[in-house]
Amino acid sequence: MDSSVTRAQAFGQAEINWDKLDKTKFYVVGAGLFTGLTMGLYPVSVIKTRLQVASGDAVERNAFSVIKGILRMDGIPGLYRGFGTVITGAVPARIIFLTALETSKVAAFKMVEPFKLSETTQAAVANGIAGLTSALFSQAVFVPIDVVSQKLMVQGYSGHQKYNGGLDVARKIIKSDGIRGLYRGFGLSVxxxxxxxxxxxxxxxxxxxxxxRVVGNGTDLEKESPSQGTIVAVQATGAIIAGVTASCITTPMDTIKTRLQVLEHEGRKTTTKQVVKSLIADDGWKGLYRGLGPRLFSMSAWGTSMILAYEYLKRLCAKDGQI
Structure with missing residues (x-):
């Protein structure tokens, strides 16, 4: 796909498209790679979730107090509550996400090519379409895992119910609300x-x-290829900016979604309107940005780690002669 070859790729970063990958190796190695990344960053998700569901009179209202409370009560294992459930569902969800991402990216570049957009705009549109499509497909698997894991993350915290593992959570949800209970907040999740x-x-x-373009590799194609360190630095910088942008725009919806999924108490349903009113009553409009710090860090750290690992994974799993 000639139109998808960027200036950066002309300096030794040839695009490894979907048809150039060894799919079996891609899935197997990728599952292990992303499991490791999830393990490293999982505690941040626990902290973010607890901040988002904290009641108005909760003592632990910032990340440091949440960490101290978790370590005091449960030690290091407390930072990994619900991890087993997440990993169980993350593998199929990640496979669906990556497959949809790569295939839709190819289609999106072809779709926007006739519009003769600038290279930067074309990349933004095509990658945005691919990101949207892959997220829509993966949510069918991820939402039930999200619902169960979040209940495990906050069990016993601020009056929340305790469970005996992910299966116990799923069983009680299905008993109370049927299968649709596992998709609580699906619309908001999407x-x-x-x-x-x-x-x-x-x-x-x-x-x-x-x-x-800013670092000088955007115009002179005769220039020496950039070093591996430069390539990694550019990818990491792009990922950090992307993480900050996405987290600032979407944190209010994430806060509402999280509270909706985990805050309904026995015998009382919670609506989106009630969640919003409760957040604003407790903290004003800034209540919609509860957990922004951990989420911003998580999205930036995860995005940077993920994209560097992902680019490495694609090179590692390219078919012979494709790079």
Whole structure:
């Protein structure tokens, strides 16, 4: 796909498209790679979730107090509550996400090519479409995992019910609300993660090309190829900017979604309107940005780690002679 070959790729970063990958190796190695990344960053998700569901009179109202409370009560294992459930669902969700991302990216570049957009705009649009599409597909698997894991993350905290593992959570949800209970907040989840994914990938795709132009590799194709360190620095910078952009735009929806999924107490349903009113009553409009710090850090750290690992994964899993 000639139109998708960026200026940065002309300096030794040839695009490894879907048809150039060894799919079996891609899935197997990728599952292990992203499991490791999830393990490293999982505590941040626990902290973010607890901040978002904290009641108005909760003592632990900032990240440091939440960490101290978790370590005091449960030690290091407390930072990994619900991790087993997340990993169980993350593998199929990640496979669906990556497959949809790569295939839709190819289709999106072809779709926007006739519009003769600038390289940066074309990358933003195509990557945004791919990010949106992949998030929509993966949410069917991820939402039930999200619902269960978040209940485990906050069990016993601020009056929340305790469970005996992920299966116990799922069993009680199904008993109370049926299968649809596992999709509590599905609409909000899609409204959060789909735009977040679209913004992240659009920002990353365009930022990376802009940065290459700024550092001087955007016009002279006869110039010596950049070093591996430069390539990694550009990718990391693009990922950090993308993470900050996406988290600032989508945190309010994520906060509402999280509270909606985990805050309904026995015998009382919670609506989106009630959640919003409660947040504003407790903290004003800034209540919608509860957990912004951890989420911003998580999205930036995860995005940077993910994209560097992902680019490495694609090179590692390219078919012979394709790079």
């Amino acid at each position: 409204m959060t993660y789909a735009p977040s994914s679209a913004v992240w990938w659009a920002s990353y795709g365009s930022n990376q090309r802009f940065i290459w």
